[in-house]
Amino acid sequence: MAPPSQPTEDTAAAHGPITVLGAGSFGTALAVHLARRGSDTFLWGRNADKMAAMEAARENAQYLPGCHFPARLAAVSDLAAAVRDSEDLLISTPSYALRETLESLKPLLRPDQGIACACKGLEPNTGRLVHEVILDVVGARNPIAVISGPTFAKELGIGLPTAVTIAAQDEGFTRRLVGRLHGDGFRAYSSEDFAGVEIGGAAKNVMAIGVGIADGLSLGANTRAGMITRALAEMMRLGKALGGKPETLMGLAGMGDLVLTCTDNQSRNRRMGLLLAQGKTVPEAIQEIQQVVEGVRAAPEVVRLARRLEVEMPITEAINAVIQGEITPVQAVMQLATRPARAELE
């Protein structure tokens, strides 16, 4: 399908400019989509030379090659100017850089500006959810939202149909964000369940590493389907313990993203698992993938959170043990395969 050259709905153009912070693959894809939909969009990255090169080439050749920038998109490195000229902000850095990004943003923010975030992970060492980090740094003044779902950057960038869940509680900001994003083959569903949406995005990355390991060891289609299903059961238990709705985990930000990431080699997390199964170490695999692999940092945080909340997550525990170098991929499989029988539903 060819990318639509003009927005077919006029809702986005009715809003003011937006800045996307983080010029990696997903930030770039989001910025391209927003601009294509009619929002004047600044794509901000911290490296001035790289952003100037991107602006000149009208393409992010490193992270999203072949995806031409629409006229309404400007690649910039002056954060203060971009924030000053924007109505809303959308953060798409890796999760480990979220706090640092918010700290830079904080002195530049006006209270009416909405902050959306597309990071999928937990804060390293604290295990905080994305919306908790935002509230911790900027307080409750600004309306916030979290975007998650099955969304490979490349497919979004070239305009293939994509659906997401937007968790938000401020009605005006939800409407504005949905208006900017929804249309031209992109479906934006709204939700008020921050915890459910965020646990889906963080935990599915860990599970994709596990399914990558299983597929890398040629354990077959039965294993893959069994693991995905039991991974979803773990995610639902954890989401519920955090006050999220089990139904959210059955939706785009849970099952949708879990299936996508566990089954397609566009996923960096799945590729990490495939490389671990070949005997590569985590640093060797990261070196080969050359982009963020969120599940590596999320795994110990999900395990800590689950233990603290007394939620049983055996698949996550086994994957984390492999990531930490405590057991081999084959030992992880044996550990899971020899667990005692239990009821499927509790």
Ligand SMILES: NC(=O)c1ccc[n+]([C@@H]2O[C@H](COP(=O)([O-])OP(=O)(O)OC[C@H]3O[C@@H](n4cnc5c(N)ncnc54)[C@H](O)[C@@H]3O)[C@@H](O)[C@H]2O)c1
């Ligand atoms: N790529 C996807 O398909 C996809 C889809 C949905 C969500 N996400 C999520 O989006 C987030 C970003 O992932 P990505 O795929 O764009 O990563 P990426 O590896 O493609 O790019 C990361 C970018 O972040 C920048 N960065 C790193 N530290 C930074 C900092 N301190 N300040 C500013 N910029 C910094 C890097 O320079 C790079 O441009 C992740 O949480 C990821 O899970 C990614």
Ligand SMILES: O=P(O)(O)OC[C@H](O)CO
């Ligand atoms: O490449 P991954 O594994 O980080 O997955 C990218 C997106 O999160 C898919 O929705």
